[in-house]
Amino acid sequence: MSKEAPVLQAKNLGIQFGGLKAVNNFDIEIGKSELVGLIGPNGAGKTTVFNLLTGVYQPTEGTFFLNGEKMNGKLTHQVVAAGIARTFQNIRLFKKLSVIENVKVAFNKNMKYSMVSAILRTRKFWKEEEEIDKKARELLALFHMEHLADNIAENLPYGQQRKLEIARALATDMKLLLLDEPAAGMNPTETGELLEAINLIREKFNISILLIEHDMSLVMNICERIVVIDYGEIIAKGTPEEVSKNPKVIAAYLGE
Amino acid sequence: MLNVSLFIQSIVNGLNQGAVYALVALGYTMVYGIIRMINFAHGDFIMVGGYTLFYTIPLMVNAGMPAWMSVIIAIAVCTIVGVAVERIAYKPVRGAGSMSALITALAMSLFLENLALVLFGANPKSVPAIFNLPMIDFAGAKLPGKALITLVIGLAIMLLLQIFIKFTKLGKAMRAVPQDKQASTLVGINVNKIITITFAIGSALAAVAALMYCSTYPRANTEMGVMLGLKAFIAAVLGGIGIIPGAMLGGIIVGLVEIFVKVYLAPGWYEAITYGILIVVLLVKPTGILGKNIGEKV
Amino acid sequence: MPKNKKVEYLINFVGILAVFGILVFFLDTGILGKQVNYIRGIVTIALLTIIMVTSLNLTTGFMGEFSLGHAGFMSIGAYSSSIVTLALADSNIPNMLLFIIAIIVGAVVTAIMGFLVGIPALRLKGDYLAIVTVAVAEIVRVAFCNFAITGGGKTLSGIKKLSDVHYVYVVMIICVVIMYMFIRSRFGRAVKAIREDYIAASSSGINVTNYKVMTFTISAMFAGVAGAIYAHYMTAMIPNTFSFMKSSEYLTMVILGGSGSFTGSIIGASVLSALPELLRDFASYRMLMYSVVLVLVMIFRPGGIFGTYEFSLIRVLKKVFGKNKGGADNE
Numbered sequence: 001m002s003k004e005a006p007v008l009q010a011k012n013l014g015i016q017f018g019g020l021k022a023v024n025n026f027d028i029e030i031g032k033s034e035l036v037g038l039i040g041p042n043g044a045g046k047t048t049v050f051n052l053l054t055g056v057y058q059p060t061e062g063t064f065f066l067n068g069e070k071m072n073g074k075l076t077h078q079v080v081a082a083g084i085a086r087t088f089q090n091i092r093l094f095k096k097l098s099v100i101e102n103v104k105v106a107f108n109k110n111m112k113y114s115m116v117s118a119i120l121r122t123r124k125f126w127k128e129e130e131e132i133d134k135k136a137r138e139l140l141a142l143f144h145m146e147h148l149a150d151n152i153a154e155n156l157p158y159g160q161q162r163k164l165e166i167a168r169a170l171a172t173d174m175k176l177l178l179l180d181e182p183a184a185g186m187n188p189t190e191t192g193e194l195l196e197a198i199n200l201i202r203e204k205f206n207i208s209i210l211l212i213e214h215d216m217s218l219v220m221n222i223c224e225r226i227v228v229i230d231y232g233e234i235i236a237k238g239t240p241e242e243v244s245k246n247p248k249v250i251a252a253y254l255g256e
Numbered sequence: 257m258l259n260v261s262l263f264i265q266s267i268v269n270g271l272n273q274g275a276v277y278a279l280v281a282l283g284y285t286m287v288y289g290i291i292r293m294i295n296f297a298h299g300d301f302i303m304v305g306g307y308t309l310f311y312t313i314p315l316m317v318n319a320g321m322p323a324w325m326s327v328i329i330a331i332a333v334c335t336i337v338g339v340a341v342e343r344i345a346y347k348p349v350r351g352a353g354s355m356s357a358l359i360t361a362l363a364m365s366l367f368l369e370n371l372a373l374v375l376f377g378a379n380p381k382s383v384p385a386i387f388n389l390p391m392i393d394f395a396g397a398k399l400p401g402k403a404l405i406t407l408v409i410g411l412a413i414m415l416l417l418q419i420f421i422k423f424t425k426l427g428k429a430m431r432a433v434p435q436d437k438q439a440s441t442l443v444g445i446n447v448n449k450i451i452t453i454t455f456a457i458g459s460a461l462a463a464v465a466a467l468m469y470c471s472t473y474p475r476a477n478t479e480m481g482v483m484l485g486l487k488a489f490i491a492a493v494l495g496g497i498g499i500i501p502g503a504m505l506g507g508i509i510v511g512l513v514e515i516f517v518k519v520y521l522a523p524g525w526y527e528a529i530t531y532g533i534l535i536v537v538l539l540v541k542p543t544g545i546l547g548k549n550i551g552e553k554v
Numbered sequence: 555m556p557k558n559k560k561v562e563y564l565i566n567f568v569g570i571l572a573v574f575g576i577l578v579f580f581l582d583t584g585i586l587g588k589q590v591n592y593i594r595g596i597v598t599i600a601l602l603t604i605i606m607v608t609s610l611n612l613t614t615g616f617m618g619e620f621s622l623g624h625a626g627f628m629s630i631g632a633y634s635s636s637i638v639t640l641a642l643a644d645s646n647i648p649n650m651l652l653f654i655i656a657i658i659v660g661a662v663v664t665a666i667m668g669f670l671v672g673i674p675a676l677r678l679k680g681d682y683l684a685i686v687t688v689a690v691a692e693i694v695r696v697a698f699c700n701f702a703i704t705g706g707g708k709t710l711s712g713i714k715k716l717s718d719v720h721y722v723y724v725v726m727i728i729c730v731v732i733m734y735m736f737i738r739s740r741f742g743r744a745v746k747a748i749r750e751d752y753i754a755a756s757s758s759g760i761n762v763t764n765y766k767v768m769t770f771t772i773s774a775m776f777a778g779v780a781g782a783i784y785a786h787y788m789t790a791m792i793p794n795t796f797s798f799m800k801s802s803e804y805l806t807m808v809i810l811g812g813s814g815s816f817t818g819s820i821i822g823a824s825v826l827s828a829l830p831e832l833l834r835d836f837a838s839y840r841m842l843m844y845s846v847v848l849v850l851v852m853i854f855r856p857g858g859i860f861g862t863y864e865f866s867l868i869r870v871l872k873k874v875f876g877k878n879k880g881g882a883d884n885e
Contacts, residue, residue: 054757080759088757094750096862097743104740105747109759111740118739119732121563125739126556132740172759294681296802345849352856354680358620359809360852362802367845374842486688486798493685524707528696531689538682539674 005068006031007208008084008176012062013052014232022048023232026062028210030176033202035209037223037240039216041252045232046212047089050178053210054086055079066176081109083175087165087182089212095154099145102153102164103136106171139167142204143197159190163197170201177201179211183218191218198222220244228252261397266519267512272403272472274511275410279465280488281495281503282417283458289434289498290454291350293357297341297364299485301459303372304337305330305466306476310381323386330463337368338459339452347448365482372478380477383470406468413464414504417457421500430454434498487514487527490534496544505545509533562868569867570727577723595787596831598719600824601726602783607807607823608730608816609776614805615813616737617769618749619676620684622801626691627774629796630667631660631781633704636713639786643714653716653786657725660782661775668774672767688798698793711790717783725783729776734816736772745769806848812858817865822858 006029013026023045030036038046051057053064055076064071066082074082085106094102111132117125140146143163148156153164162182169177182198183191195218202209213219219226220240228236228243230252236243243249280302287295308330313323345364349356389401421427429445430453437447469484470476487510495506510530517526537545580586581594610624635656642652675686698704705711736742744765747755756762785791811822826844833840851859 056753075761076753076756077759077761080757085759086757088754092751092754092757094747094754096750097746101743101746105743105755105760106758108740108744113740115736115739115741118741119735121559121735126559129740130556168758288681292681294684345853348853349856352852355614355620355809355813356852356856358681358684359806360849362806363845363848363852366806366841367849370839370841370845374839482799486692490685490689493682497681522700524700525696528693531693531696534689535675535686535693538678538686542678542682 005065007034007067008053008064008210009068010053010062010064013049013059013064014061015048015052015057016060021232023052023229024061025233026052026229027234028227030208030210033206033208034225035198035202035211035223037219037226038210038212038229039214039219039226040229040235044230044252046229047180048232049229050086050180050210050212053079053178054084077109080172080174083173084178085169085172085174085176086178087162087169087180089180089184091158091161091165093153093161093165093168095152097153098149099151099153099156099164100133100136100140100149102168103139103171104132106168107132107135110173136171139171142200143167159186159193162186162190162194166197166201170205175207177207177209179209179213181212181214183213183215191215195222262519264394264397265399266515268397268399268403268407270512270515271508272407272410272468272511273515274508275407275414276465276468276472276484276507277488277491277510278414278504278507279410279461279468280485281492281507282414282500283461284485284489285492285495285497285500285503286430286454286458288492289500290430290451291346291357292354293346294361294489295346295458296358296361296485297368298458298462299481299483299488300365300368300372301334301338301462301481302466302469302484303476303478303481304368305334305463306383306470306480307372307376307381308333308463309386309466309470310383310476313384313386317384323384324467326386327464327467330466331460334459334463334466335456338455338462341368342452342455369478369482376476376478378478380475383474383476385474386467386471402471406471409464410468413461417461418500426450426453487530490530493544494534494537496547499544499546502544502546565871566867574720574723577719581719594719596828598717598722598783598787599831600827601719601722602717602780602787603804603807603823603827604726604820605729605776605780605783606804607811608733608819609773609780610804611808611811611813611816611819612733612737612745612769612773612776614808615815615819616742616749617745617766619679619766619770620681620805621687621770621773622684622798622805623687623689623691624773624777624804625796625798625800626687626694627664627668627777628781628784628800629691629694629698629793630774631664631778632785632791632796633698633710633781633793634663634778635660635782636710636785636791637703639714639716640712643712649714649716649718650721652714653718653721656716656782656786657779660778660785662778664778664781665771665775668771668778669767672770672774676763676766676770688801691796691798691801695793695796704793709790709792713785713789713791715786715789717787722783722787725779729779730816730820733772733776737816741765741768809858810848810851812860812862814862815858815860815864817863818858818860821860 008028008030010026010028014024015022026049038049040046052059055074059072066084069082071079071082094105111128113124113128137146137149140149145160145163156164183194186194211223223240226238226240226243227234228249235248235252236246283298284295287293309326312326312329316323316326341364345360349360387402387405389405391398392401392404421431429450432445433440433447433450441447488507491506491510492503494509495502513530513533514526517529581590586593606624606628610621613619613621638659639652639656671690675683678686699707744760747760748762748765752762807822807826808819812818830840
């Protein structure tokens with residue numbers, strides 16, 4: 001390859017559920033540290049795209065690549081290991097674990113110490129655990145949550161839970177982050193904080209983001225490019241201005 | 257050469273055994289369908305039925321009535337016990353998670369067994385004969401009349417239950433609640449009442465199962481419900497738990513497999529074979545033979 | 555190792571020794587008179603029950619899946635170890651070594667079985683998994699009733715009495731410490747994450763199947779250890795001892811103590827296994843009471859008596875000596 005491969009490249013991606021095409025012919029390319037929005041009416045298949053890209057569902061058609069590496073057929077944890085992490089539309093935290101433990105779980109894949117090491121509490125165990133503790137606290141500090149580290153996750157306010165989910169995803173050390181409606185249910189202040197956090201992680205981690213969002217002002221504000229899907233198919237692509245003027249998009253949102 | 261009469265005998269015995277399992281399995285499946293709970297005490301309702309039969313058959317006979325009429329009293333007693341267990345123990349833990357529900361059910365099972373131990377003692381009671389029917393000759397096979405009659409009773413009850421569930425208003429409500437509790441409430445179904453009725457019907461069926469069981473094995477003891485209940489539950493899961501025809505199918509399969517393995521394969525291994533079949537079915541089709549697969553929404 | 559941890563482990567070690575000292579004081583100084591053998595038996599059973607309940611807690615409390623067949627794994631440990639020690643009966647191996655061999659055989663054979671069962675079974679969840687564990691335990695029971703080498707349906711007897719209460723105490727401590735260290739490591743963290751939300755766990759890079767099978771295998775392995783102790787304490791046994799009832803008894807101990815609490819399992823196991831012996835004259839009333847208590851706990855304290863609370867000797871010492879620095883102390 002002469003040119004550097006895009007971070008994410010999906011070709012003709014599609015899935016059928018019993019004859020129903022939930023997603024069809026989905027093509028997308030996301031470059032390094034790009035932020036792309038994925039929008040569409042309710043039930044258009046946005047979350048299904050995320051489920052395909054994270055190995056929750058296996059595509060029945062098409063392929064997708066992360067940095068040129070084929071991802072089809074990989075299980076969720078293998079996709080994560082390769083470098084795609086996500087958040088969920090309806091927050092999925094480890095509710096009864098502490099905030100810092102939530103983050104530490106995601107660091108697990110880069111931890112090496114063996115079971116014997118753990119049981120004998122060897123030097124390696126302590127070294128890695130201390131390292132991870134430090135990293136997790138740094139990550140929480142990034143989101144201004146370090147003082148909450150020992151709280152139980154389910155006791156956090158809603159906005160903080162969203163942020164914790166993003167922090168946990170970041171801990172997997174990924175190249176592509178999929179955010180599923182991160183601003184859903186947030187008040188304007190919380191949305192503002194979220195925006196700040198997203199900008200911060202882009203600067204800091206140099207990662208690419210694919211974002212599903214209903215809050216149009218948020219999408220128009222921060223996305224460089226937008227992909228619009230309806231009934232599982234892409235109906236428009238382009239910059240926020242292009243997309244917002246596209247008659248197909250307007251029709252899809254207003255209904256014909 | 258296949259021995260035809262032994263074969264026919266085995267079929268009848270298998271179906272007879274299977275009908276007992278099916279009746280008990282129905283109780284498990286209906287309760288599971290409605291509140292997603294394995295009612296481990298259900299097997300012990302059979303024990304309650306067994307003891308009721310032991311104590312009431314002599315009274316019936318003395319009053320000049322046929323012995324099997326005792327089943328009416330057994331049905332009443334089992335229904336009361338079943339509804340009481342649901343109201344007192346299960347209702348308060350509903351919504352506390354499946355772990356709590358499971359443990360509560362195990363505890364109620366323990367409670368009923370030990371209550372019986374305190375009340376009736378550890379020695380088994382032998383239940384008087386329920387049906388005095390001659391052996392029947394069929395194609396060279398000698399079939400016990402009581403096996404045939406219990407088989408007929410079992411099948412008739414399953415048919416009635418199916419008609420009740422399919423065509424009556426109450427039956428339809430009972431099918432609606434497992435689908436969507438909230439929506440059922442919205443259309444005016446009293447969910448608590450339906451749950452109670454489900455327990456009542458399940459327990460009544462356990463009483464009938466007790467009658468059928470005791471006509472073949474005329475003995476009541478405090479642990480009679482444990483293995484029977486466990487196997488019936490296996491039958492319910494095998495057929496697809498929560499699905500009424502599944503319980504019947506599962507019951508019949510388990511009954512036939514047990515008898516045939518006992519007679520033709522390896523007498524000591526019949527239980528292991530049943531459990532083995534269950535494991536294989538669940539691994540191939542995790543929701544049982546008639547079950548529908550439901551994935552978790554992400 | 556951080557310094558405060560070193561001190562902590564040392565204090566806990568001293569605590570463990572102190573309990574051992576108390577045990578020796580009561581059992582070996584003749585202070586209990588003629589009762590001593592009886593008490594020794596109760597203590598041995600309590601110790602092995604601690605291993606059973608704690609190991610079941612790994613699967614149930616920490617991983618969040620019911621197992622209703624734990625007694626089945628116990629029986630595998632009991633029978634496999636007995637077969638080996640019976641075969642070695644005429645050799646001149648000293649008892650202590652033979653005991654260690656028995657424990658290792660029980661652990662290894664049961665771990666292998668747990669692994670083989672876990673791989674297919676753990677694809678199922680919740681009630682379905684619970685049923686498969688019952689089915690497996692029942693198959694094991696039936697098999698042991700049929701194999702000639704396990705007694706062929708009769709009592710398997712003549713097993714050497716190797717489970718000396720002192721050895722058993724040491725084994726129990728080793729088992730519990732291993733399980734505790736396992737849970738308080740990245741492995742335990744992953745397992746707890748799976749319990750909370752397996753989809754989120756796999757999306758955080760956790761190989762859910764691996765960790766589940768791993769935990770289930772470890773859980774089975776320790777049941778095997780308990781089984782080996784049991785067999786070499788009882789010296790005779792029948793497969794029907796390890797029935798569904800036995801499994802559910804262990805499960806209720808886990809839940810009553812507190813699922814997800816080592817403290818709960820240890821106290822639950824010791825109290826609930828000793829109680830029946832001490833109240834022998836009221837056997838049926840006792841079980842009746844027990845079931846009522848169980849229902850009441852489920853209604854009013856669904857997380858069990860201890861919830862996820864863990865006893866900490868350090869915390870107690872700090873309180874006693876008034877040096878409470880108020881730091882959140884997890885270990």
